[in-house]
Amino acid sequence: MSLDEDLEDARTAVPVPGVVHPGVRRARVWLSRAVEPGTVDVHRYVEDVGPVEAVRRVRAGTAPERIRGLVGARARQDATLADLTRAERCGARFVVPEDPEWPAYPLHALTVAVADEPLAHRDQSDRTRALVPPIGLWVRGAGRLDLLVDRSVAVVGSRASTAYGEHVAAELGHQLGERGWTVVSGGAFGIDAAAHRGALAAEAPTIAVLACGVDRVYPAANSALLARIAETGMLVSEWPPGCAPLRHRFLVRNRLIAALTRGTVVVEAAARSGAQATANRARDLGRALMVVPGPVTSALSVGCHELLRDSAGGAVLVASAAHVIEAVGGIGTDLAPPPERPTSPRDELPELAARVLDACPVRIGVSAERLASTAGCTVLDVLRVLPSLELADLVQWTGTGWRLAPPPKPHGAAP
Amino acid sequence: MSLDEDLEDARTAVPVPGVVHPGVRRARVWLSRAVEPGTVDVHRYVEDVGPVEAVRRVRAGTAPERIRGLVGARARQDATLADLTRAERCGARFVVPEDPEWPAYPLHALTVAVADEPLAHRDQSDRTRALVPPIGLWVRGAGRLDLLVDRSVAVVGSRASTAYGEHVAAELGHQLGERGWTVVSGGAFGIDAAAHRGALAAEAPTIAVLACGVDRVYPAANSALLARIAETGMLVSEWPPGCAPLRHRFLVRNRLIAALTRGTVVVEAAARSGAQATANRARDLGRALMVVPGPVTSALSVGCHELLRDSAGGAVLVASAAHVIEAVGGIGTDLAPPPERPTSPRDELPELAARVLDACPVRIGVSAERLASTAGCTVLDVLRVLPSLELADLVQWTGTGWRLAPPPKPHGAAP
Numbered sequence: 001m002s003l004d005e006d007l008e009d010a011r012t013a014v015p016v017p018g019v020v021h022p023g024v025r026r027a028r029v030w031l032s033r034a035v036e037p038g039t040v041d042v043h044r045y046v047e048d049v050g051p052v053e054a055v056r057r058v059r060a061g062t063a064p065e066r067i068r069g070l071v072g073a074r075a076r077q078d079a080t081l082a083d084l085t086r087a088e089r090c091g092a093r094f095v096v097p098e099d100p101e102w103p104a105y106p107l108h109a110l111t112v113a114v115a116d117e118p119l120a121h122r123d124q125s126d127r128t129r130a131l132v133p134p135i136g137l138w139v140r141g142a143g144r145l146d147l148l149v150d151r152s153v154a155v156v157g158s159r160a161s162t163a164y165g166e167h168v169a170a171e172l173g174h175q176l177g178e179r180g181w182t183v184v185s186g187g188a189f190g191i192d193a194a195a196h197r198g199a200l201a202a203e204a205p206t207i208a209v210l211a212c213g214v215d216r217v218y219p220a221a222n223s224a225l226l227a228r229i230a231e232t233g234m235l236v237s238e239w240p241p242g243c244a245p246l247r248h249r250f251l252v253r254n255r256l257i258a259a260l261t262r263g264t265v266v267v268e269a270a271a272r273s274g275a276q277a278t279a280n281r282a283r284d285l286g287r288a289l290m291v292v293p294g295p296v297t298s299a300l301s302v303g304c305h306e307l308l309r310d311s312a313g314g315a316v317l318v319a320s321a322a323h324v325i326e327a328v329g330g331i332g333t334d335l336a337p338p339p340e341r342p343t344s345p346r347d348e349l350p351e352l353a354a355r356v357l358d359a360c361p362v363r364i365g366v367s368a369e370r371l372a373s374t375a376g377c378t379v380l381d382v383l384r385v386l387p388s389l390e391l392a393d394l395v396q397w398t399g400t401g402w403r404l405a406p407p408p409k410p411h412g413a414a415p
Numbered sequence: 416m417s418l419d420e421d422l423e424d425a426r427t428a429v430p431v432p433g434v435v436h437p438g439v440r441r442a443r444v445w446l447s448r449a450v451e452p453g454t455v456d457v458h459r460y461v462e463d464v465g466p467v468e469a470v471r472r473v474r475a476g477t478a479p480e481r482i483r484g485l486v487g488a489r490a491r492q493d494a495t496l497a498d499l500t501r502a503e504r505c506g507a508r509f510v511v512p513e514d515p516e517w518p519a520y521p522l523h524a525l526t527v528a529v530a531d532e533p534l535a536h537r538d539q540s541d542r543t544r545a546l547v548p549p550i551g552l553w554v555r556g557a558g559r560l561d562l563l564v565d566r567s568v569a570v571v572g573s574r575a576s577t578a579y580g581e582h583v584a585a586e587l588g589h590q591l592g593e594r595g596w597t598v599v600s601g602g603a604f605g606i607d608a609a610a611h612r613g614a615l616a617a618e619a620p621t622i623a624v625l626a627c628g629v630d631r632v633y634p635a636a637n638s639a640l641l642a643r644i645a646e647t648g649m650l651v652s653e654w655p656p657g658c659a660p661l662r663h664r665f666l667v668r669n670r671l672i673a674a675l676t677r678g679t680v681v682v683e684a685a686a687r688s689g690a691q692a693t694a695n696r697a698r699d700l701g702r703a704l705m706v707v708p709g710p711v712t713s714a715l716s717v718g719c720h721e722l723l724r725d726s727a728g729g730a731v732l733v734a735s736a737a738h739v740i741e742a743v744g745g746i747g748t749d750l751a752p753p754p755e756r757p758t759s760p761r762d763e764l765p766e767l768a769a770r771v772l773d774a775c776p777v778r779i780g781v782s783a784e785r786l787a788s789t790a791g792c793t794v795l796d797v798l799r800v801l802p803s804l805e806l807a808d809l810v811q812w813t814g815t816g817w818r819l820a821p822p823p824k825p826h827g828a829a830p
């Protein structure tokens with residue numbers, strides 16, 4: 001069936017509840033190739049007249065001029081069947097907003113955000129910043145997209161990462177995976193790859209949101225990693241199969257990583273880097289923005305520290321998966337435990353008792369008067385606290401005076 | 416002249432403007448040995464009746480019972496002349512609030528804080544937390560105390576520091592010293608020593624606030640360092656010469672480090688450590704609280720990260736001396752420069768031009784129509800931006816199509 005016939009059929013068919021008409025899906029497939037994601041005007045037009053009508057009018061030349069201008073020469077082309085076939089061949093499919101699987105709740109933030117964009121048509125000066133919902137999502141993997149992203153966290157960072165950053169990203173990915181969180185990242189070198197690998201090592205699903213077709217292996221050196229993600233997790237892209245990872249597409253893609261997840265963790269980022277851009281998208285969408293610090297001597301942590309220094313940015317420092325879960329998890333249910341410190345009996349002492357203990361000599365016993373003078377308190381005070389210090393085996397009476405008790409023998413040591 | 420005669424003389428003498436009566440100084444010397452610093456009741460009593468009268472009444476047994484109880488057996492002793500002689504022998508003197516050199520402005524924060532303490536007498540449960548002004552300060556060094564602390568920053572941290580922490584502390588000490596700031600610390604091992612050394616290397620004055628007499632060398636291994644500080648900067652203590660560095664004294668001392676400076680920088684701190692305590696004192700006194708982050712894999716940065724995670728604590732992340740000066744310096748005059756990133760001509764391009772540039776192949780030139788299709792814009796858009804891209808030497812016309820221009824030759828390279 002030709003595209004135009006399919007569209008006509010979708011227009012006139014009686015809707016079947018719970019079933020997406022093939023023409024609707026095909027219209028969105030067509031749009032996903034004809035216009036670059038993140039274009040405000042096209043999104044609004046599709047929302048306005050529906051995908052089927054939008055495609056019909058663009059192809060018939062009856063759509064508003066600014067929409068036709070954005071599609072340009074591609075209005076006459078049709079690669080929908082080829083795209084669907086190519087997707088099927090690599091185990092991928094095209095999920096549309098009309099599907100029950102559509103992650104409507106997380107992506108709602110984009111719908112809210114695009115409503116704030118100016119209505120008047122003008123050249124969209126920077127499409128990489130507009131928060132526009134996707135036309136549809138090409139996904140490659142066995143799971144259900146909406147379930148996979150329900151409890152998910154993005155872990156992003158520099159491609160030129162350090163061993164420190166990769167270690168932290170892998171550790172975070174692993175621990176988040178173990179605790180039932182889906183790790184979402186960009187499938188790139190460095191921090192992205194380390195986070196994915198950590199999740200895979202925990203046998204947890206992980207999602208790579210790509211800036212190219214889900215059948216493309218980019219970067220090529222990550223091909224084995226991307227194949228494993230497709231097997232146990234999911235590859236996701238707004239671009240149809242075969243599309244190349246053009247530079248600006250990474251920036252457009254970043255808003256999806258931010259929107260699909262409950263929060264974004266930046267592990268390593270150079271000054272004014274792409275990871276910072278993703279971080280800002282997360283904040284713009286009302287998501288938790290979490291940042292892992294690093295040595296101040298590392299150029300790869302400069303961007304992280306800038307995010308943390310920006311008091312208006314609301315970034316939270318995280319040093320562990322527990323911190324991350326505290327920030328994105330349920331209120332009160334996922335609190336991180338406070339850091340522990342070795343304690344000794346003297347840590348529990350009231351200040352006066354600690355002072356008297358400090359005043360006790362190691363070897364030769366001294367009088368209570370001498371202790372009072374050294375500790376800066378009255379003899380009565382000293383006599384009041386000495387019994388409890390003795391009971392706690394902290395001081396001992398030598399027969400002529402008070403001194404510190406010898407430290408206890410290590411447990412299990414020979415007598 | 417005996418202490419009691421000196422006190423009597425001070426009581427009846429006609430005050431000479433600008434001159435501190437020896438009896439007043441001697442009264443405070445006596446108090447500095449008779450009561451442990453940080454005792455709220457004694458401070459209030461001295462404020463109330465004056466140092467001379469306070470000492471007279473304590474010695475005569477006419478002071479309130481709770482004051483006499485705090486002084487205890489020491490009421491009858493008098494080591495004032497010995498203390499002054501011992502101080503003089505090591506080049507030290509006793510600075511009192513009546514001296515023009517007294518750092519009244521920084522220490523005013525303690526006067527304000529102690530006013531908040533409960534008036535009702537009770538056992539001061541934790542003297543290490545009370546923010547009480549000092550009775551006087553034993554100082555060893557040639558400079559004027561008030562001038563030295565006017566533009567000063569505290570740099571504190573763990574004694575069991577790492578090479579990373581020591582490097583950062585030394586670097587901060589050096590750069591703060593170079594920019595005319597006095598580095599104040601505790602003279603201890605680790606971070607303290609590194610900060611002092613950095614300042615000394617910049618030939619800048621540095622102050623060690625000690626928890627023992629200024630003639631004591633503690634820790635002994637820092638003796639050369641402390642001697643150099645005394646020569647070019649200053650050793651400061653609330654305790655008279657000869658006093659031992661008892662454990663609780665370090666905690667009492669910490670409030671002075673916080674009060675004397677405009678802000679405190681924590682470089683490395685374990686979980687729930689002493690450096691965190693100093694940090695909290697700084698915050699309680701309304702001082703800037705600055706924290707250097709570190710690797711999240713380091714136990715010595717756990718305390719730092721906890722301070723930065725406490726959103727109510729107001730701690731600011733600092734990664735350089737410029738950040739520190741921005742936090743404690745004059746508003747608007749000491750702003751840290753933003754981090755730099757290498758820039759290229761393409762960074763300056765509008766988004767549409769960048770997209771067209773991304774669509775250009777490296778080798779074989781393509782048509783404007785093809786560029787439009789790949790870049791997701793109209794042919795008109797492409798034709799509009801190509802001239803400026805060509806002028807910027809980013810694209811070139813091959814005769815049959817457009818492609819990327821080869822990268823420029825390195826400056827000064829052979830043709």
